[in-house]
Amino acid sequence: MKVNLADSGIRWIWLTLVFLVIDQVTKYWVAGSMDLYQSIKVTAFFNITYVHNLGAAFSFLADQAGWQRWFFAAIATVASVIFVIWLAKTPKENKSLSIAFALMLSGALGNLFDRVLLGYVIDFLDFYVGSYHWPAFNVADSAIFVGAVLMVLDSFKGSDKENVAGSINK
Numbered sequence: 001m002k003v004n005l006a007d008s009g010i011r012w013i014w015l016t017l018v019f020l021v022i023d024q025v026t027k028y029w030v031a032g033s034m035d036l037y038q039s040i041k042v043t044a045f046f047n048i049t050y051v052h053n054l055g056a057a058f059s060f061l062a063d064q065a066g067w068q069r070w071f072f073a074a075i076a077t078v079a080s081v082i083f084v085i086w087l088a089k090t091p092k093e094n095k096s097l098s099i100a101f102a103l104m105l106s107g108a109l110g111n112l113f114d115r116v117l118l119g120y121v122i123d124f125l126d127f128y129v130g131s132y133h134w135p136a137f138n139v140a141d142s143a144i145f146v147g148a149v150l151m152v153l154d155s156f157k158g159s160d161k162e163n164v165a166g167s168i169n170k
Helices: 009-033 067-089 095-118 139-155 164-168
Strands: 039-043 046-053 121-129
Touching (some): 009 046, 067 095, 095 139, 121 139
Antiparallel strands (some): 039 046, 046 121
């Protein structure tokens, strides 16, 4: 099956690049201007706190001996390939799904670069209520989250348009 890229969601790859650059620039800024574990209070519920995450979401497997670096890098690589394929197979008319895939691709690539180059992911967005802190995260994580929400919302659309699942099965 031949895919016409001009008629696909791949047109949104620029969004991937924009968020990838924002992610990497903000991580570079934090790492270059703050000490590890330093925290800067921004509001009553938000700090910029520089941390290294050796694991995945919520520091999952961060306490392991180091194998998780390559495990999560492999997962991010596979996910990135899948997102590119889905972008290429998504009709250009399905903007929300294309944007979702582009955002998730940027997040996967942003954290993949950190893992491969540094051995950990730089996190710094620290939200809290009272003494309860959510695990720190970064722009890449935010892009993945927003992309996932858009994908879920898109799945609820009552549209007669062909969706990516239909086009993948062809």
